[in-house]
Amino acid sequence: MRTFALVGHLAPTGDAFTLDDLPGSAGRMDILCRCVHAALSLSHGIRRDAEIHLLLLGPPDPPKDVLIRGASVRSLSPDERSTAALIRKALAIPVGEMFRESGPGILVRRGDLSGLVTGGDYAVLSETGEDVRTRRDLPAGFLLSDHLDFTTGEEGDLAALPRISVGPRVLHADHAIAVLQNELDRREAGWS
C-alpha cells in the first residue's frame, strides 16, 4: 500500500464553500484536489494500491482527516471541481475519533498530524532530504504540505521522520506525488 498525506493549512473543515473559488475562499482546495488526482489516478483507472489522507486545518471545525482509498473509491474524476465536491460531501457528515464513510472509499474522522504520523511509516518530502532515487528503501507513506511550509509545531511532530527529496527544484505537492508514484512504479516493475 502506498500512502500519501497532505496538510491543508487553510482547507475548510465544513461544507460551506463554493466550488467556483477553490484557490480563494475554499482555502487552496485546488491543491488538495490535484494531490488526490496524483495519488490515485492512472490514465485508464484508479491506483487501487494507493490512498491519500487530507489533513484539513482551516475553519470552522479543525482538524479533520479525510481519507480517500483507491481500493474502494468509485466515480473519482480527475478534475478539481468534482474531487472538491466529493471532499465537501465528506465534510458534511458528523465526525468522531473513528473513520466514518461518506461514500465508497471516502472516509472522515477527527484527526491531526501528530495522530497520523504516530505509528505510521512516513517520510517527509523536503528539498533538503535524501534523493528518492538513491535511497535504497522507501517508507510506505509520504507526507507533504500544501503551499505553506510546515509550522514550527508541526515540525516538532515530524522531527524524527526521514526526509526525502524528489529533485533539485521545489515542486508543487501534486507534482512531487506524481514523481514519487513514478519512482515507486519503476521499483515495482524492476525498471531502473
Next chain:
Amino acid sequence: MRTFALVGHLAPTGDAFTLDDLPGSAGRMDILCRCVHAALSLSHGIRRDAEIHLLLLGPPDPPKDVLIRGASVRSLSPDERSTAALIRKALAIPVGEMFRESGPGILVRRGDLSGLVTGGDYAVLSETGEDVRTRRDLPAGFLLSDHLDFTTGEEGDLAALPRISVGPRVLHADHAIAVLQNELDRREAGWS
C-alpha cells in the same frame, strides 16, 4: 527551452464554454489546464525556460494552437478554472497563420499537428517508447495526447519522431509532464 505540446482532440476552439463543466461540455479542458500547470509551475514561481502548445481540435473553429510561454506569462494560477479562463480569452480573438497575443505570454494562431512538428525537435510520449532515464540525449520538445489516443492520421504525422516512455504505468498527460520536468531538472542540475 523546454517545449511541451498537447493535443486536445475535443477541446473547444471558441470561447462559448462554461468554466463550471471543464471535463464535460468543455471537451476535457481540465486536462489541458493541468498540463499547463505541470509544464510551467514551480512551487514558488513560473518555469521561465518552458512553454506549452495546446492544439485544440474541437468545435467550432479547429484547429487552433494556443501557446503559453513561461518566459513572459503573468498571473498564471495553478488551478484549472483560472487557467481555463486564460485559454478562453485566447480563443475569443481572431486567428491567422501568425501568433497573436491575447495577453502577456499567451498567444494563439491557426495551426495543426503537422505544422507544429515540421521543423520542430519533438519526441512522442508513448508507453512503448525508450525509457527517458536511459536515453542519453533528450529532444527539446515532447508531444502528448489528451485522454484519447492519437488518430491514425496523426500517427502518420508523427511516424518519423522518436518515442519516449516515462515509466511502466500509463499516466495522465499532466503527470507524464511532471515526471519529464523532473528528469530535465535533474540533468540540468547534475543529479543522477
